Amino acid sequence: MWVHFDLKSHKAETHVADYHGYPVLDGWPHSPVTPTALRQLTRAPLNAPLAERIASRDAFDRRALYALPLNGRPTTTLARLQSPALRGRNGCLDLPDLLHLADPAVRTCRGGHPPGTGCLRENLTWSSSKSPRLWQWPLYGTTEWERVYNQRGAVERSYAHLKSAAGPGLRRDEFRLRGLGKLTVVILADVIASNLGKIYNVATADHELHHRQHDWAA
Numbered sequence: 585m586w587v588h589f590d591l592k593s594h595k596a597e598t599h600v601a602d603y604h605g606y607p608v609l610d611g612w613p614h615s616p617v618t619p620t621a622l623r624q625l626t627r628a629p630l631n632a633p634l635a636e637r638i639a640s641r642d643a644f645d646r647r648a649l650y651a652l653p654l655n656g657r658p659t660t661t662l663a664r665l666q667s668p669a670l671r672g673r674n675g676c677l678d679l680p681d682l683l684h685l686a687d688p689a690v691r692t693c694r695g696g697h698p699p700g701t702g703c704l705r706e707n708l709t710w711s712s713s714k715s716p717r718l719w720q721w722p723l724y725g726t727t728e729w730e731r732v733y734n735q736r737g738a739v740e741r742s743y744a745h746l747k748s749a750a751g752p753g754l755r756r757d758e759f760r761l762r763g764l765g766k767l768t769v770v771i772l773a774d775v776i777a778s779n780l781g782k783i784y785n786v787a788t789a790d791h792e793l794h795h796r797q798h799d800w801a802a
């Protein structure tokens with residue numbers, strides 16, 4: 585499972601600035617040709633006007649074209665990445681034979697990489713330890729990231745309900761059990777209680793409505 589978190593301005597710093605010739609932006613290595621204007625992006629706040637939020641997401645989506653492509657599925661701590669030039673993302677003058685593969689939407693690299701760095705490095709392993717607070721996939725701020733992040737919003741609301749007095753009212757000091765297995769059973773029971781409570785509230789509201797309608801009819 586992947587973690588998805590918003591990057592507050594103080595967190596959105598580059599932890600490792602450069603990884604084998606690839607600039608690291610918001611926790612992910614990017615092509616050496618990533619345009620300067622896309623290197624430091626700030627996500628529009630949720631209460632910003634819609635046009636501003638769309639523009640912000642577009643910028644992150646454009647930058648994602650320069651992110652190092654994955655080689656296989658990432659795990660929670662490791663991602664195998666490939667040279668963007670070898671994958672046909674950007675052209676690189678160091679690899680003239682591959683120029684025809686390059687995506688025309690992405691800038692061509694002027695090359696000049698020392699051996700084994702930048703576009704010349706075929707594969708590399710990117711690990712969560714390099715950027716523990718920023719590590720996440722899909723890439724931060726992109727349309728795909730936002731879709732997953734919104735799902736997390738729904739999960740957080742459910743947690744809030746489990747802890748609220750209106751719900752089961754879970755408290756930190758309440759647990760006398762240890763171990764994932766036992767706690768899973770407790771949480772499962774709380775989720776059932778929470779859902780029964782919601783069903784009860786809806787049913788009661790329906791019942792009251794029915795009665796009121798009945799009274800009016802009488």
Ligand SMILES: [Zn+2]
Pocket residue numbers: 616669675676677678693694695696697702703704
């Ligand atoms: Zn290059």
